Amino acid sequence: MIIEEKTVESELIYEGKILNLRRDKVTSRSGLSYREIVEHSGGIVIIGLTDEGRVPMVRQYRKAAEAAVLEIPAGKLEKGEDPAEAAARELKEETGYTAASISYLFKGYSSIGYSTEILRFYLAEGLVAGDTDFDENEAIEIEEYTPDELYSMAVNGELIDQKTIVAALIARDVKDVT
Numbered sequence: 001m002i003i004e005e006k007t008v009e010s011e012l013i014y015e016g017k018i019l020n021l022r023r024d025k026v027t028s029r030s031g032l033s034y035r036e037i038v039e040h041s042g043g044i045v046i047i048g049l050t051d052e053g054r055v056p057m058v059r060q061y062r063k064a065a066e067a068a069v070l071e072i073p074a075g076k077l078e079k080g081e082d083p084a085e086a087a088a089r090e091l092k093e094e095t096g097y098t099a100a101s102i103s104y105l106f107k108g109y110s111s112i113g114y115s116t117e118i119l120r121f122y123l124a125e126g127l128v129a130g131d132t133d134f135d136e137n138e139a140i141e142i143e144e145y146t147p148d149e150l151y152s153m154a155v156n157g158e159l160i161d162q163k164t165i166v167a168a169l170i171a172r173d174v175k176d177v178t
Contacts, residue, residue, distance in 0.1 A: 003029050018076060040110075040117035042077040044087045047105070047167050047174060048097055048124040054144040055171055056095040056127070057164075061139065069160060070143065070153075072167040077120070087122040093133045095142055100126025105174070110163065119163055123174055147171040 005026040013036075014021040020039040025032055048056045055072075062069045075090035077083060087102050105121040134140055145153070150168035152158075159165050 003027075005033075005035070008032065036114060038115040038117070040076075040115055041079055042083075042116075042118045042120065043074055043110070043163075044077055044083050044090060045072055045074045045119050045121045045163050045167055046087050046091045046102075046124050047072060047121065047171050048091060048095065048099065048127055049147075049171075049174070050097075050127050050144065054146055055150060056091075056097055057143045057145060057150075058094050059141040059143055062161075065160065067160075070158075070164065071161050072164045074119070074163055083120045084122065087120075087124065091124050092130070093135070094138075094140060096130045096132040097124070097127040098130055099124035100128070105170070108166075121167065121170075147174070 005028055007024050007026055009025040011023045012020060013023055018040070022037050022039060024035045024037060026035055050056070057070055058073055059068055059070050061067070073091055073094045075086060075093070077086050084102050084104065088099060091097055091099060091102075101124070103123045103125075105123055107118050107120045109115065110117040110119050132140070132142070147168075150159075151172045154165045154168035159168055
């Protein structure tokens with residue numbers, strides 16, 4: 001039997017620029033329990049597909065992983081921002097590409113056990129190359145791969161970022177229906 005947890009009390013522990021951390025006291029099957037929840041405004045993920053059938057990717061240093069990580073273009077969704085417009089913005093900023101069309105694919109939680117972050121995935125087609133517009137503290141290298149290459153990298157454990165793994169696993173199917 002699934003029992004819904006009701007919040008009895010909520011305490012804001014940390015308020016930051018990109019996330020907040022709260023501690024909720026909740027009713028649970030065994031009485032009262034605590035949940036630590038990361039509040040995040042959500043993000044967008046862009047699977048771009050060039051006319052040559054390649055997917056633009058970004059490689060950048062990620063402090064949490066202590067490594068330069070290959071990732072699908074993505075970004076934080078600002079409060080009140082239209083997700084499709086955010087997808088177009090992030091694609092341009094990170095890769096220099098603009099898209100003739102951006103289509104919504106699906107959404108899902110990044111880590112449902114402790115975070116409110118929902119990632120919205122988009123397909124960008126009709127890409128036109130242009131100049132990037134990195135944030136002042138970003139150092140990004142742009143690389144392009146075929147969907148088949150990305151799929152192999154995902155199943156062989158070469159990709160370590162979960163949103164990128166998800167994008168790599170579906171990019172092959174997306175290209176087949178476009």
